[in-house]
Amino acid sequence: MISLQSFTGAKRAVFLLLAILAAALLVFPESRHGPLQAVGRLMVATVALPLRGVDAVNSGIEAVWSRYLSLHQVREENATLRQEIARLKGDSARLREMAAATDRLRALLELKERLPYATVAARVVGRDPTNWYRSIVINKGRKDGLKADMGVLTPAGVVGRIVKVYDHLAVVLLIIDRNNAVTGLIQRTRDEGIVEGTEKGLARIKYLPLLSTVKVGDQVVTSGLAGGLPRGLPIGRITKIERREAELFLSAEIEPDSDFSRFDEVLIVTSPRETTGSSTPPFPVRPGSPDRPDTEALR
């Protein structure tokens, strides 16, 4: 046990000394603190080294943490930006598709307005389910006034004719199918023939007069003599003339004006007779050929 008396005596002396020292430090001017500062500097110098070490570690940890937070933030930002890019790409593709559809529909509408025949617009919903025929399926049918044998066209030219009609669908046999045949004529020479499809996905005009002056590049149009296609609609251009010995007629290969792999909308001529009383022809007439339609207007 510690003696209360001895504790009181020794402690009192120490406390008294400290109190005097503190009072002296407070009371004395700063210039008198020299020895104290010398001791302090020594201690600070001793402590400075570990302090710098701790500070360096702290700074390092802080930097790593900060970098981690930044990376985390950047990663989140990156993910958000990627999502934004994907959304914008989708928007862009959709807008491009809409713009293309608008162009196509505008061309179809212009053609519909220019044609003096009653027409119905339809969308292509499918292709022939077999590889044996070249046909398309459209989304209009009997309920929309369509009948078999009606002519089908696009702003580029003739596409084909309807072969099967259901209530809300119809099957159109393309002019490039071998089983299709429409009456056509060479626009320049006025020679008439029958246009039918070939194995190569092109068309051919047969039964042209042997003395015909047809040449490569001539435009072939519908003659309007039979079927549901009115006169003067462009079919294609002559690419090759076939003259065979001992044959009474000429035939020529045609490259169709329509691109059969890429149309989405078509017009069906529901009445090949003119329905408007307009005196202007359906297509601009070239000088010197009053009954000759200018197919450039359809392009």
Next chain:
Amino acid sequence: MKYVVYAALVLLVVPFQVVLADRISIAGIHPDLALVAVCLIGFYIGEVEAVAVGVAIGFMLDLFSGGAHWGNLFLKPLTGLLAGRARRNLVNLTPKVALLLLFGLSIVSGLIMFLLKSLTGAGADFFAAARGIIFPQACFDAVLGVALLLLIQRWTSARAPLAATSYE
């Protein structure tokens, strides 16, 4: 349940082939999904059901095809019948055998279709049809059919209980 699957098959195969023909085509030739479906039914179930489904699918195909005659109505059940009869004479339907059978049946179907078309239509060049339609479509049908067959085999083996393979 089986008849529901058949009805779904009949109702879906043809619209799928009409609408998505372009998307599943290679160089302008698409597989005959109806032929593949009928053959697989013939291989797995039997000729009677393959013929019945073939009639329904063939009829649907002809409705949407540009052809004037009913070639598929006759050909698809015939293909189903041949597939079913071929299966009866086989001990094991391996992918190689299935590939050959599908290829052969597609070729037979293509040749008959060519004959029908050339007899009733505007005539056709055999070599052009063989090179452009019959042979590539047969390859396409065979590969697609075997892929579907493998999928079906995997699916059925996953569903079969392990004890079924034991004689004990």
